[in-house]
Amino acid sequence: MGQCRVIIVGAGPAGVRCAEVLVAAGIRPILVDEGRRDGGQIYRRQPEGFNRSYPTLYGTEAERARSLHQTFESLRGSIDYRPETLAWNIFDRQLYTVSARVSKALPFDALVVCSGATDRLMPVKGWHRAGTYSLGAAQIALKSQACAIGRRVVFAGTGPLLYLVAAQYVKAGAHVEAILDTSSLWKRVRALPKLAARPRVLVNGLSLMRTLRGAGVRIVTGIEPVEIHGSPEDGVSGITYRGRDGSTHQLACDAVALGYHVRPETQLADLARCEFRFDAETRQWLPAVDQDGRSTVPGVYLAGDGARVLGADGAEIAGKLAAWALLQDLGRPVPEAERDALRRERGVMDRFRQGLVEAFPWPAEQAARLPDEAIVCRCEAITAGELRRVVNQMGACEANRAKAFSRVGMGRCQGRYCGHAGAEVIAHAAGVPVEQVGRLRGQAPVKPLSIAVREEVE
Amino acid sequence: MNARKADVIIVGGGIMGAATAFFLRKRGMSVILLERGLIGQQASGVNFGNVRRMGRPIEQLPLANRSRETWLKFKELFGDDVELLLNGHLRVGFTPAHEERMAKYAQDAKDFGLDMQMMGAKALRERFPYLGPEITAGCYAPHDGHANPRLAAPIIGRAAVREGAQVFENTEIVSVEKDGEDFRMTAADDRTFRAPVALITAGAWGDRISAKFGEPVPMIAKGPQMCVTEPVPYAIGPTIGAIADVFEQVVFFRQVARGNIVIGGGGHEPVDLENRRAYVNPHRTLYKLKNAPRVVPAFNHLNIIRVWSGIEGYMEDSSPAMGPSARVPGLYYAFGFSGEGFQLGPGVGDVMAELIHTGATTTPIEQYHIGRFAKQAMQAA
Ligand SMILES: Cc1cc2nc3c(=O)[nH]c(=O)nc-3n(C[C@H](O)[C@H](O)[C@H](O)COP(=O)(O)OP(=O)(O)OC[C@H]3O[C@@H](n4cnc5c(N)ncnc54)[C@H](O)[C@@H]3O)c2cc1C
Ligand SMILES: Cc1cc2nc3c(=O)[nH]c(=O)nc-3n(C[C@H](O)[C@H](O)[C@H](O)COP(=O)(O)OP(=O)(O)OC[C@H]3O[C@@H](n4cnc5c(N)ncnc54)[C@H](O)[C@@H]3O)c2cc1C
Numbered sequence: 146m147g148q149c150r151v152i153i154v155g156a157g158p159a160g161v162r163c164a165e166v167l168v169a170a171g172i173r174p175i176l177v178d179e180g181r182r183d184g185g186q187i188y189r190r191q192p193e194g195f196n197r198s199y200p201t202l203y204g205t206e207a208e209r210a211r212s213l214h215q216t217f218e219s220l221r222g223s224i225d226y227r228p229e230t231l232a233w234n235i236f237d238r239q240l241y242t243v244s245a246r247v248s249k250a251l252p253f254d255a256l257v258v259c260s261g262a263t264d265r266l267m268p269v270k271g272w273h274r275a276g277t278y279s280l281g282a283a284q285i286a287l288k289s290q291a292c293a294i295g296r297r298v299v300f301a302g303t304g305p306l307l308y309l310v311a312a313q314y315v316k317a318g319a320h321v322e323a324i325l326d327t328s329s330l331w332k333r334v335r336a337l338p339k340l341a342a343r344p345r346v347l348v349n350g351l352s353l354m355r356t357l358r359g360a361g362v363r364i365v366t367g368i369e370p371v372e373i374h375g376s377p378e379d380g381v382s383g384i385t386y387r388g389r390d391g392s393t394h395q396l397a398c399d400a401v402a403l404g405y406h407v408r409p410e411t412q413l414a415d416l417a418r419c420e421f422r423f424d425a426e427t428r429q430w431l432p433a434v435d436q437d438g439r440s441t442v443p444g445v446y447l448a449g450d451g452a453r454v455l456g457a458d459g460a461e462i463a464g465k466l467a468a469w470a471l472l473q474d475l476g477r478p479v480p481e482a483e484r485d486a487l488r489r490e491r492g493v494m495d496r497f498r499q500g501l502v503e504a505f506p507w508p509a510e511q512a513a514r515l516p517d518e519a520i521v522c523r524c525e526a527i528t529a530g531e532l533r534r535v536v537n538q539m540g541a542c543e544a545n546r547a548k549a550f551s552r553v554g555m556g557r558c559q560g561r562y563c564g565h566a567g568a569e570v571i572a573h574a575a576g577v578p579v580e581q582v583g584r585l586r587g588q589a590p591v592k593p594l595s596i597a598v599r600e601e602v603e
Numbered sequence: 604m605n606a607r608k609a610d611v612i613i614v615g616g617g618i619m620g621a622a623t624a625f626f627l628r629k630r631g632m633s634v635i636l637l638e639r640g641l642i643g644q645q646a647s648g649v650n651f652g653n654v655r656r657m658g659r660p661i662e663q664l665p666l667a668n669r670s671r672e673t674w675l676k677f678k679e680l681f682g683d684d685v686e687l688l689l690n691g692h693l694r695v696g697f698t699p700a701h702e703e704r705m706a707k708y709a710q711d712a713k714d715f716g717l718d719m720q721m722m723g724a725k726a727l728r729e730r731f732p733y734l735g736p737e738i739t740a741g742c743y744a745p746h747d748g749h750a751n752p753r754l755a756a757p758i759i760g761r762a763a764v765r766e767g768a769q770v771f772e773n774t775e776i777v778s779v780e781k782d783g784e785d786f787r788m789t790a791a792d793d794r795t796f797r798a799p800v801a802l803i804t805a806g807a808w809g810d811r812i813s814a815k816f817g818e819p820v821p822m823i824a825k826g827p828q829m830c831v832t833e834p835v836p837y838a839i840g841p842t843i844g845a846i847a848d849v850f851e852q853v854v855f856f857r858q859v860a861r862g863n864i865v866i867g868g869g870g871h872e873p874v875d876l877e878n879r880r881a882y883v884n885p886h887r888t889l890y891k892l893k894n895a896p897r898v899v900p901a902f903n904h905l906n907i908i909r910v911w912s913g914i915e916g917y918m919e920d921s922s923p924a925m926g927p928s929a930r931v932p933g934l935y936y937a938f939g940f941s942g943e944g945f946q947l948g949p950g951v952g953d954v955m956a957e958l959i960h961t962g963a964t965t966t967p968i969e970q971y972h973i974g975r976f977a978k979q980a981m982q983a984a
Contacts, residue, residue, distance in 0.1 A: 234885045234888075236882070236883075236884060237884075241885050248885075248889055250885070250886075525861070539757065539761070540761075543641075546641060546644075549648065549753040549754075550753065550754065552861070555909075556833075556834075557833055557908055559908065559909060588883070588909050588910055588911055589883065589885065589888070589909075589910050590907065590908070590909075590910070593906035593907065594892075594906055594907050595903075595905075595906050596832070596892045596895060596896060596902045596903055596904075596905050597892075597896070597903040597904075598889065598892055599889075599893065600886070600889040600890075600893070
C-alpha cells in the first residue's frame with residue numbers, strides 16, 4: 146500500500162494536518178502549495194530575513210501557529226513538498242502543476258484539496274480605485290511584508306475578519322479611521338447562543354472589540370457603503386456610507402479594506418468534476434462533501450476552508466478527517482474513537498460557523514441597490530447597469546449566459562471575486578432566486594498560466 | 604395538450620436554426636424553433652469566431668460568399684452589433700510545400716473575390732513585424748475577419764422572435780415522427796409541435812434524428828480546443844492561421860476588440876454528447892502553447908486565463924448534410940458543418956429558407972445532399 150499516490154494541495158492548517166496523519170500511516174504524500182512557505186493563510190510565514198516574533202505575528206494564535214509550523218518541519222523529510230507550485234488543472238486523474246514555468250502531470254490515486262478561502266466581496270461604487278483592497282490583501286501586506294495599505298484606513302464590510310484585521314493594524318501602529326459594518330449589533334446579539342459554542346473564540350472576539358474601542362477606533366454598524374471617492378491619479382480619498390437611520394456620512398481616508406467574510410476556493414473541486422450544491426444559508430454553490438470531506442468523485446477529498454469555512458481550528462480537524470477517510474477508503478484502519486471525537490468537535494464548530502453567518506450576513510440586498518454606474522467586474526470593467534441590460538434586454542437570467550453576453554467574470558480572476566455579487570445582481574434584475582442563476586463554470590487554468598510554460602515528464 | 608402548429612418546425616437553435624427561422628419569417632412563413640438549452644449555447648456560441656472564407660473548399664465559396672453578404676449587413680438585418688472585425692485573414696507557412704499549397708489555393712479561388720495576396724518572408728515581416736523567424740511565406744485575404752460567437756446566434760434568435768418566430772428554449776425534442784401530412788415533434792415534457800415541414804439543425808446531434816428517418820450519416824462529434832490570453836494592447840490585426848504537417852501542430856489566433864487573444868489548435872478531444880460537455884485536455888493546451896510562439900515569439904510574454912471547448916459534428920468527408928431528405932418529403936437537414944459552420948451560418952439560414960419557400964436555391968448546395976452517404980454505402984456494399 147506504500148505505493149498509493151496521494152497528493153495534497155495546500156500547506157495550510159488543513160493540508161499540514163492531513164499530511165501528518167498520512168505520514169503516520171506510512172504514506173509519503175506530495176504536498177504542493179503556490180506559496181513560498183508553508184502555513185497557509187492564517188499561519189502565513191514571513192519571508193526569510195524578517196524576524197517578528199510569533200506573538201507579534203499571530204497574537205492569540207501564536208501557539209497554534211508554532212505547533213503547525215513545527216509539525217510541518219518534522220514532516221519535511223517524509224513528504225514530497227513542492228513550494229511555489231501552482232496546481233493549475235486536473236484531468237484524467239492527474240494533477241497538473243506549474244513551477245518556474247515547468248508544467249508536470251502528477252498521477253494520483255487520491256487527491257486532497259485544501260485550497261483555503263479568499264475574500265467574499267460585494268461591489269460598491271468606486272471600489273475599482275487604487276487604494277481599495279480586500280481585507281485579505283490588507284492582512285497579507287501586514288503579515289508578509291509588514292506594510293499597511295494606507296495612512297488612514299477605513300475597514301468596511303462585515304465578518305470577523307473585519308475586526309481582526311483592523312485590530313492587527315491598530316497593534317502594528319497604523320491609523321484606522323473607522324470600521325463600517327453592514328451588519329447590526331442586534332444580529333450579533335441574536336447569534337450569541339450559536340457563537341457561544343466556542344467560548345474561547347467568542348472571548349477573543351470580544352477582547353478584539355475592547356482593543357479597538359480602547360484605541361478609540363470609531364465603529365459604526367448597520368451601515369451601507371455608498372461610494373468610495375477618489376481619482377485615477379491619486380486613488381482613494383474617502384468613503385460615503387448610509388447610516389442605519391438613512392443619513393449619509395463621508396469620511397476622508399487614503400485606503401479602504403473591504404470584505405464580507407470569506408468564500409471557499411473551489412476551482413480545483415470543479416475541475417475534478419465534483420458536484421456542487423446550493424447552500425441557502427450563505428447563498429452560494431459549494432462542492433458537496435460528506436462529514437469527513439469525501440467529494441462526489443471517488444478518491445477526491447476536500448478539506449478546510451476550501452470546502453466549508455470553519456476557520457483555522459476547524460481546518461486542522463477537517464484535514465485529519467479527510468486523511469482518515471482516505472485511509473479508510475484504502476481499507477486501512479483508522480482510530481475510530483479519536484475520529485468520532487473530532488467529528489463531534491467539528492459539529493460544534495459548525496454551530497459556531499452558523500452563528501457567524503447569522504451575525505455577519507452576506508448583504509445580498511445591496512446588489513439590488515447598486516447604482517448602474519458601479520463596476521461589478523473589475524477585471525473587465527463591467528458595470529451593474531450593463532449586467533442588468535443583458536438580463537432585461539437579452540434575457541440572460543443564468544450566470545454563464547450573462548457572462549457570455551456581458552463579460553462579467555471573463556477576466557483574470559475568472560469570476561472568483563465578482564461571481565457572487567454578479568449572481569445577486571442578475572437574480573434581482575431577473576426576479577428569480579439566486580439559486581436559479583446558477584454558478585460560473587470553472588475552467589483551467591486555476592490562475593493565469595504563462596504561454597512560455599513547458600511540459601516536463603517526471 | 605394541443606399541439607402548437609406552424610408552417611415549419613426547426614429542431615436545434617444554433618446559428619443554423621436561428622438564421623433559418625429569421626429568413627423564413629422574412630419570407631412570410633410561420634416558424635417554430637425548438638432548442639434544448641438556450642439559443643446559441645452549443646457550437647455556435649463557443650467557437651473560435653473565424654469569419655473566414657480562405658481555405659474553404661472551392662465548391663463551398665459561393666455559399667460562403669452568400670453568407671458574407673449577410674455578415675456585412677449583420678447589424679442592419681438583426682438589429683445588434685456582433686463585434687465583426689474585418690481585418691483580413693492571414694495564413695502562414697514554414698516550408699516551400701506550405702507556400703506551394705497557399706499559392707495553389709490562391710490561384711484556384713481567384714474568381715471568388717477573396718483578393719488573396721501571396722507574401723514572402725520579407726513582405727510579411729514588414730507588414731506583420733511580430734511574426735517569428737521560422738515563417739517563410741504567407742497568403743493574405745484582406746476581406747475576411749472574425750466576430751463574437753457568444754453574441755451572434757442569440758442576436759439572430761432575438762431578431763427572429765421580433766419577426767414573429769415562436770422560439771421555445773429549454774425544449775428537448777425526444778421524438779420526431781411523420782404522422783400523415785404533418786411532422787409531430789414531442790418534447791421531453793410531452794409538449795407537442797406540428798408542421799408539414801421540418802428542418803433538422805441539431806448540430807452534432809443531427810445524425811440521431813436523420814438516422815430515425817433511415818438516413819444515417821458518418822459523423823463524429825469532437826471538441827476543438829480553445830484558450831484565451833489576458834487583454835493586451837491591440838496589435839495583431841488579421842486572424843492568423845499557421846499551416847502544419849501534423850494536425851495537432853496547427854495553431855490559429857485572433858485578437859478581439861477588448862484585446863484578448865483567442866488561440867485555437869492543438870487537435871480535437873472526444874466529447875460527452877449525452878451530458879453535453881466538451882473537455883479540454885491539458886496536454887493539448889500545453890502542446891498548443893509550445894507551438895504558438897513559433898508564429899509569434901512575443902506570445903511567450905503573455906498568460907492564458909481560460910481554456911474551453913465545444914461540441915461539433917465532423918462528417919467523414921468534412922461537408923455538411925444540407926438540403927432536402929432523400930427519403931421523406933417535407934424533411935430538410937442542415938447539420939454537420941465539420942468545424943466551419945460559424946462563417947456559413949447566416950448564409951445557410953438564407954439558403955435553407957429559400958429552399959423551403961421556393962423549392963430551389965440560387966446558390967449551389969447539391970454536393971451536400973444527404974443522399975450521397977446512402978449512395979456511397981451502396982457502392983461499398
Ligand atoms: C484573508 C484571510 C484572513 C484570515 N485570517 C484569519 C485569522 O486571522 N484568524 C482565523 O482564525 N482565521 C482566519 N482566516 C481563516 C483562516 O485563514 C482559515 O480558516 C484557515 O487558514 C484555513 O486553513 P486551510 O488549510 O483550509 O486553508 P489556507 O490556510 O488558506 O491554506 C490554503 C493553501 O492552499 C494553497 N493553495 C490554494 N490553491 C492552490 C493551488 N491551486 N495550487 C497550489 N496551492 C494552492 C494556498 O497557497 C494556501 O497556502 C482568514 C482567512 C482569510 C481568507
Ligand atoms: C470550439 C469550436 C471552434 C470552432 N471554430 C469555428 C470557426 O472559427 N469558424 C467557423 O466557421 N466554425 C467554427 N466552428 C464550427 C461552428 O461553430 C459550427 O459549425 C456551427 O456553430 C454549427 O452550428 P449549428 O447551428 O449547426 O450547431 P449548434 O450550434 O451546435 O446548434 C445545434 C443546436 O441543436 C440543439 N439540439 C440538438 N438536439 C436537439 C434536440 N433533440 N432537441 C432540441 N434541440 C436540440 C443543441 O442544443 C444546439 O443548440 C467551431 C466549433 C467549435 C466547437
